[in-house]
Amino acid sequence: MEKFRQSMYELVVETSTNLPYDVRRAIRKAKEQENAGTRAALSLATITQNIEMADDNVLPICQDTGMLTFEIKVPIGANQIEMKKDIYEAIRQATKDGKLRPNSVDSLTGENSGDNIGPGTPIIHFEQWEEDYIDARLIIKGGGCENKNIQYSLPMEIEGLGRAGRDLDGIRKCILHSVYQAQGQGCSAGFIGVGIGGDRISSYELAKKQLLRDVNDVNENTKLKDLEEYIMEKANTLGIGTMGFGGEATLLGCKVAAQNRLPASFFVSVAYNCWAFRRLGVQMSAITGEINNWLYQEGEKVSFKEEDNKAVAQQEEAKEVVLQAPITEEQIRELKVGDVVVINGDLHTGRDAIHHHLMDHDAPIDLNGQIIYHCGPVMLKDSDGEWHVKAAGPTTSIREEPYQGDIMKKFGIRAVIGKGGMGPKTLKALEEHGGVYLNAIGGAAQYYAECIKKVDGVDLMEFGIPEAMWHLKVDGFRAIVTMDSHGNSLHKDVDKTSFERLQQYSEKVFA
Numbered sequence: 001m002e003k004f005r006q007s008m009y010e011l012v013v014e015t016s017t018n019l020p021y022d023v024r025r026a027i028r029k030a031k032e033q034e035n036a037g038t039r040a041a042l043s044l045a046t047i048t049q050n051i052e053m054a055d056d057n058v059l060p061i062c063q064d065t066g067m068l069t070f071e072i073k074v075p076i077g078a079n080q081i082e083m084k085k086d087i088y089e090a091i092r093q094a095t096k097d098g099k100l101r102p103n104s105v106d107s108l109t110g111e112n113s114g115d116n117i118g119p120g121t122p123i124i125h126f127e128q129w130e131e132d133y134i135d136a137r138l139i140i141k142g143g144g145c146e147n148k149n150i151q152y153s154l155p156m157e158i159e160g161l162g163r164a165g166r167d168l169d170g171i172r173k174c175i176l177h178s179v180y181q182a183q184g185q186g187c188s189a190g191f192i193g194v195g196i197g198g199d200r201i202s203s204y205e206l207a208k209k210q211l212l213r214d215v216n217d218v219n220e221n222t223k224l225k226d227l228e229e230y231i232m233e234k235a236n237t238l239g240i241g242t243m244g245f246g247g248e249a250t251l252l253g254c255k256v257a258a259q260n261r262l263p264a265s266f267f268v269s270v271a272y273n274c275w276a277f278r279r280l281g282v283q284m285s286a287i288t289g290e291i292n293n294w295l296y297q298e299g300e301k302v303s304f305k306e307e308d309n310k311a312v313a314q315q316e317e318a319k320e321v322v323l324q325a326p327i328t329e330e331q332i333r334e335l336k337v338g339d340v341v342v343i344n345g346d347l348h349t350g351r352d353a354i355h356h357h358l359m360d361h362d363a364p365i366d367l368n369g370q371i372i373y374h375c376g377p378v379m380l381k382d383s384d385g386e387w388h389v390k391a392a393g394p395t396t397s398i399r400e401e402p403y404q405g406d407i408m409k410k411f412g413i414r415a416v417i418g419k420g421g422m423g424p425k426t427l428k429a430l431e432e433h434g435g436v437y438l439n440a441i442g443g444a445a446q447y448y449a450e451c452i453k454k455v456d457g458v459d460l461m462e463f464g465i466p467e468a469m470w471h472l473k474v475d476g477f478r479a480i481v482t483m484d485s486h487g488n489s490l491h492k493d494v495d496k497t498s499f500e501r502l503q504q505y506s507e508k509v510f511a
């Protein structure tokens with residue numbers, strides 16, 4: 001097995017940087033559904049441009065390189081202890097090379113292990129089989145979409161859909177609701193894996209395993225096949241669209257499986273995966289560990305290059321407002337939901353640890369009139385001690401909802417950039433203080449990294465690379481106003497209309 005470690009390194013790097021063929025096809029289909037020039041179509045163009053950039057530069061598609069989860073089938077007698085050690089080494093190397101973000105954080109102290117190895121990370125499941133080769137699959141699922149996973153316990157009352165019983169129709173309601181509740185926060189359009197039955201844990205496990213199925217496969221169970229088709233059709237009428245901006249493409253894949261349950265329990269679990277659906281697999285020799293075959297790569301590889309050029313040209317025609325910090329209250333009051341802004345100059349990152357910290361500490365720099373970017377980048381230091389940005393898309397903003405308004409007022413911050421939108425508390429603060437929320441495209445980590453021209457410095461490094469406050473100089477950083485200082489929120493509107501549409505589906509469909 002002398003080649004096993006190298007093969008695992010290749011699997012990790014390829015999964016983080018190159019979307020599988022079946023996922024690319026699903027994204028192309030979504031693009032075909034959106035009308036040219038709409039916000040959804042332009043956002044999808046940014047997404048596909050990002051996919052190509054990550055592929056060309058062999059860098060992470062999204063800066064959140066997720067929870068590494070391996071599902072490995074081995075012939076009887078294969079040494080799983082040695083394989084595990086090789087996987088750890090491969091992950092350490094991929095982290096050093098900037099292909100993975102250090103993503104393993106001590107839950108009690110907040111300390112980042114720095115190399116993605118720690119209690120509970122990565123997840124490696126081995127299973128024996130009677131074939132003579134190894135089948136290793138890897139899924140790297142980011143935290144934002146993981147947070148949108150949901151588990152239902154039937155029977156129950158589901159908002160918008162009414163009573164859901166312990167039958168196929170009850171299951172139908174759970175799954176439709178799961179797509180509604182995710183809104184754009186898990187970087188829609190997404191993919192879902194659904195597990196029915198089991199206990200709470202095995203139900204979620206079954207759901208996540210469905211994400212290993214090919215996007216185009218057909219369920220052998222005809223009832224579940226019908227359910228999958230129904231969900232695909234109806235979920236795409238909810239109008240949530242790319243990043244929750246509204247649009248035709250909300251769900252790109254739905255895979256459902258059932259297992260037995262206890263008489264007293266009836267769980268329906270949904271694993272939500274963002275458009276950056278990073279999972280690949282390899283078949284390897286059990287003697288040398290050499291890769292003989294890549295999985296999920298059948299058929300033609302969709303390339304988005306040409307289509308993107310057209311869309312990018314359209315994007316440049318849109319009316320844009322240039323913002324450069326320090327920004328005044330007057331400038332902010334002129335902005336309205338739907339405006340496209342282009343940011344030049346200073347940006348400062350701040351996510352979970354920074355928001356928590358700023359509540360009762362001073363800021364390391366003067367933030368008056370400044371812009372905060374909800375982002376945990378992938379950074380590498382060169383031999384001269386200079387930092388370089390390797391991937392830097394937005395993170396889910398709603399997690400900062402308890403802090404954001406207070407922090408903006410306390411420090412005079414005028415704009416925050418993130419994704420997925422924020423809630424009523426922040427909206428009220430934006431109105432009172434004169435602030436704006438700007439939405440960047442989630443997962444487009446290469447696209448935004450390219451706008452970052454220089455790293456000016458870093459503070460609060462004790463929180464680890466993703467959570468530190470990075471001071472960045474940007475040029476041409478594009479984002480959309482989705483919450484303004486006049487009480488308007490695109491997120492509130494899309495939630496309302498998608499909820500109304502969800503309610504249409506409360507009548508019984510499956511007997």
Ligand SMILES: O=C(O)C[C@H](O)C(=O)O
Nearest residue numbers: 064142143144376395396
């Ligand atoms: O952690 C991140 O950088 C992003 C996260 O995956 C998110 O979607 O919020």
Ligand code: SF4
Nearest residue numbers: 062142144187274443
């Ligand atoms: S930022 Fe979006 S694309 Fe990236 S892992 Fe999170 S949910 Fe997925």
